[in-house]
Amino acid sequence: KQEVTQIPAALSVPEGENLVLNCSFTDSAIYNLQWFRQDPGKGLTSLLLIQSSQREQTSGRLNASLDKSSGRSTLYIAASQPGDSATYLCAVVDDYKLSFGAGTTVTVRA
């Protein structure tokens, strides 16, 4: 059974600081890994999808890396802004089933 862990559970940083969010998973035989953003009381917004053959994916200020052999992924958010405040979820894609971590709640202070 796939277990996905996200550390830290919460993070508070001043505006402009870079964010580093960690995700680890127990079964390296995954298809893909996906990072989502969830705002309070809202749905999930897909941020980055890393396919199993890739090692990283970038979109604007976001960069995600994937190391399948060690069961780790890291999401980097450069030059954080108050609008980045949200919960970030990591999900391991095993065929059609997504296994989610509990998330990291980020607060960016103005």
Add this chain to the structure above:
Amino acid sequence: NAGVMQNPRHLVRRRGQEARLRCSPMKGHSHVYWYRQLPEEGLKFMVYLQKENIIDESGMPKERFSAEFPKEGPSILRIQQVVRGDSAAYFCASSPGVIGLGAYNEQFFGPGTRLTVL
């Protein structure tokens, strides 16, 4: 192209009542997935359906929960005789049909239905 739609967005039920949650997939999508997010926990897979077929219901509680995706109309997640422990956010996602061996059917999520059981 409208995204995945779920209704109602908020649902309040008393213990013992039935809850019906609806999900309309994105246009052209024939696969639907339901996930549950309990307070302070991550989302957990419940069930995967294609039109008129349940493909995988390994994440569904064995009793009181059922799901369907009829030929016409939305997918329905039904919870009978709700209990306080059913209070959670229920998310639906949809994806297109199989696009190739090994290719990933990216799932697109709806806004969720927040169920509160009094």
